[in-house]
Amino acid sequence: MNPANEIHKKLTEGEFREEAAMLFDNGNPLMLMFCVDEREIGGGFTVYAVFSLKGEDLFMVLSFPVTEKSGRFAYKSITPLVPAAHWYEREIRDMFGIEPLGHPDPRPLVLHGMYPDNLHPLRRDVTVEQIRSRIDLEREDNYNFVKVEGEGVCEIPVGPVHAGIIEPGHFRFSAVGESIYFLDPRLFYTHKGVEKHFERIGFERGAALAERVSGCSSFAHSTAYCLAVERMAGVEIPEKAKAIRTLLLELERIYNHIGDIGNMCAGTGFAVGYQSGALIKEKLMRLNASLTGSRYLRGVNALGGVSRDVLEKADEILFTLDEVTTEYKDFMELLTGSVSHMERLDGAGVLSMDIARKLGATGIAARGSGINQDMRTVHKHLMYDSVVFEAHSRGKGDVLARMMVRADEAECSFSIIESILKEPYPGPLAAGIKGFPALSSALGYVEGPRGSVFYFVKTNDKGEPLRVKVRSASFCNWPLMPFAVRGNIIPDFPLVNKSFNLSYSGSDM
């Protein structure tokens, strides 16, 4: 049994290619693509692709079994037809050893040099001990960076340990003078084997692990995970749990957005703006701590509902938000009134709508480039079907557009929270989950602060996790970065980077 808004189609390889290309060309975005090792339940390796149907609350889940050809698993890559699939296919190659024939990029994505060749961690018969025994920490990572040649081209390697307090990742700039001609990022330094770990620890502990996939989207990740498992188990969560989850998702969005707008000031050297943003963020973090005991809203989500009645403190939420709204208005006036700041933002790091659409941008990155796609309006989950709000987008695709989308959304979140707190929600905090059905699957999704967060869970014949696929917004948006920074000067890279504010841990997992 699949949830009502998922249409599953089992196809052959050829049909899959055609259908995927047709859906993508008609403007239905690719939400995620992954592989499941179904050998223990009488199948083989199956590749899934999930498209969101335009304007409808429906997901088209296409799948096909990968056939073995002379001892190796391979299929014809769909990246030439569906460019948004490029990172997913490289990920599948690393983690399952399935070759996408004709993929334009033959380099590994997730696994660095220390991992053994021909051992693919997400295959079910590969054990942790096996991988550990074959890891060679001394082996060098011979990543084939794109080389730009010509007169005056200067190569600048940066990372993985950066100058500030930032997550690790390596960037290889090819600069001509001060302008960036090409940027080749090498990420996945923080790969922690989360997906395999989900399979080992079982569904109950999974919520805690989901919270730690990406720190500042803790609540979005745990909600998406819980929704996936609940949808799979066919459990309807109580109204009160829905209200609390929606409220906390919006609180997470506000603190991230205001913090991000403030952080952009660090990119332009506007210290007053930076500290003002940090101060408002700190207030919101303290509100989080007072409501849930955790500044990152951890420990609230549980399978079946929530563990804490946050609504008891409605007065405190309203009081703090009232204060923050006033401060936030002054803060935005300060920023928009500062010419030197706004001038740097305007026209920097332009991401064209065409590239954003082709590469499957999500969240702020997409909405800054004129693609008005928001999971909250397209696939209404939790309380989003009853609260009235609009998804915001700007067309210019530059740093300023991304900042303004954040500003609009933060204001919108204030009103969503207020409208949630107006209603009373009697009833229990959580519904019981009696068990996990065998051979079932479901998608879970939310719109997190950075964009859509997806989880896919599938059980084996004993009702244990067979596959937990995690897809954070950052995974979709990282490949956009090289396009957005092209032609900008190197000192603007931190600014452009901050305007996307992507999580390394969320994409590396």
Add this chain to the structure above:
Amino acid sequence: MFTRIFNNIIGKKKALRAGELKLTRSDLEFAEGMRRKMHSVFGRSARIRQVDAGSCNACEWECTAMGNPVYDSQRFGVDFVASPRHADIILVTGPVSLGMVLALKKTYLATPGPKLVIACGDCSKDGGIYRGSYAVTDGAAEIVPVDSYIPGCPPTPRDILAGISRTIDAFIK
């Protein structure tokens, strides 16, 4: 206003009034003790090189928050630096993912002695929730000699400051 700034400079009082930020008395005492300690041990300041070794980024955001006007760790002389060559303390976060082992070792070797290593957050102690995964080690102590741990997932900025303070106490003894 001008008098207030002037008094601050002369009296080395905190730039912000306690009432505005709901600081408690113990916060203020803690802050004063911290400032004294920094001066007695490091002359003026302890510089930190923070290394994210596979953390989920919550610890990073808390380290960043240490610099905001509420905690303002710079007033104690605690500040984050870009180069390990300038650092007295290495603050490791995360369970040390295999991808970061080499970078962490290199950062440690590049830091001049005497140096302190602090493992920040639950997962840097023993892998935390990621323990048992194929892609992480069993904590920072497997890679570099760790002087002290700061528990919490993530520890709050105040916890981190207190942890640094405790580490320095132990160092004096």
